[in-house]
Amino acid sequence: MAVKPAAAIVALALALALGPPTPQFRSGVDVVTVDALVTLDGRAVTGLTAADFELRDNGIVQEIDSVSIDDAPVSMLLALDTSNSVEGPTLDHLKRAAVAAVDALAPDDRAAVMTFAEGVTLRARWGSPSGATREGIMRTAAGGSTSLYDAAYAALTLQDTGPGRRSYVLLFSDGGDTSSWLPARGMLERARRSDAVVFVVTRKAPKPDVRLEYRPGVELWTPQSPAAAAGAAMIDLADLTGGHVFVVQRADELRGVFSEIVSQFRNRYLLRYRPRGVDAAGWHTIALKLAGGRAVVTARRGYAR
């Protein structure tokens, strides 16, 4: 077929103006999972089906392929702050709480244990909840400053990659970051690309990182820093991943809170969908709600591809 030069020029100009075609998700290839908790007056709501949810990906309503509850095995990574501030009775309570969390897992669940002061240490690799997991917890000692952002980044990066599992990070910290290389922004970037849900347990309500300037890394006074420091990073982390921040007043409350978190794993829904009608690359905002009723849905705020 002959093409008129003028038409070809118009087509070329259009192509240049529009740029390369934006890649879109190929149907059936990329599955997105959303781990969600539904509560009404603070109590978990169970028995819901796909028809009860409305899910939007970058504003486009999506068809939910499956919704399951309590049938997918859990992978839980415990990330425990063992810096100076937990030395003494707090460390004993923390160990007991962590062992209780491991004991509450089912035999087909998996667990890993990481501790952090300045240094991040993998105490127990991914495996069935076992004596080795408990031993990894119990041989921990306290001391040093706190590389909280480095540890959170590592915990999210090392999440269990086994198929069909729910990934959770249970992160305990007793204070703010004092010695990380990575800034809070680096940790949050990781969270945006992760399927794991992060539960933060702390003894003090997270505050903006007022000591950012003391950290010796290189991202201190760049123009981005004030914005990075403006929010309480650990609240953002939990919120971004669909988790929650628990603040305890006393160390002896840790065991109860850890157990409550693990029991919450069993009441969470796992939704799967294949994005349609949205670009493949970049940040995707997820809006998940119930089609009716006043129950509250807590889920990841989005994902990056």
Added chain:
Amino acid sequence: MYGARGVLLPLALIAALTQRPAETAAYREAVSQYRAGTPVTVEVDPGLAAAAADASSGWTADELAAAAMLHTDRLLRLAKDSQPPRAAAHMEAAVTLLRAAIARDPARTAYARRWGSTVAALLHAYGSRELADHLRLEGLAWLTTSERAAAANASFQLGLLAEIRAAVAGPLSGAVPKKAVPITAEARRELVEAAGHFEDALATDREHAGAALHLGRIRLIEGRDADADRALRGAAASADAPVRYLALLFLGAIAERQSRFEDAAAQYRAAMAYFRWGQSAPLALSHVLMRIGREPEARALLIEHFEGVRGRTIDPLWTYLSDPATDLGPALELLRAETWR
């Protein structure tokens, strides 16, 4: 009191060389364990240090430095327990071994200087002032410093104190601000002052790698990337492991900021290769790999790192802004780590 031990060294050497080959072998095995991170529970005899230090012993500079740290641990424990005479013997042994390490490998000189200042400060903190003074005035007197280097070092110390003041941006003991204040005018002034001192140090001694490193970081956080790059490349040529590691890390940060991700990854990899016990370099590398979509690599390298270090992690970054008079724990741990294998 302790100076008299110097004349006893030849006798100890003769004894060790001629009479105790089994003990010498056990001593070397203890040092090997120490380098592998295995706790050394046997007592180490400071009298064996001279034989190890002897030029014909076959010991490498790394082994000698590790042996010096083994004796240093004993020295500090005994100093804490108020046993100065026994502590002094281990101190003499450590000095002898470090001197021999430098004879084998002059690049260990910066290490020995850091050892001297850290150990003297620790001894002072433990109440062993006599030992501390002896170490400063006599024990390391052979580690001579030229007038030029001393003047450069004085400028460097002033710069470091100003940089610490700038970083803290106010007393840490003060009330916690209600809002995040990443920079204050006061801090900015301190930073400018610090940079001036580091420039003075480099003008006096252009080989002062520490000054180049700290000047480079200040230029980096000021956004003067070209100046930072120049200073940091100088520091990256240093034989002093922590300085070199941090310079490579900061060069990676410049590249990352400029979206030269492959260059950044290369710098972080170089830092990891040079000092494997650090934490910042593997995390920085993993993070940059994640940013460019190489997620499996980002994960695999962290797994490899954690399995490789087996909990033995010490990052030079944690000593970067240490006050040399007070923040001694990480400095000592870093000295130990530089002898691990």
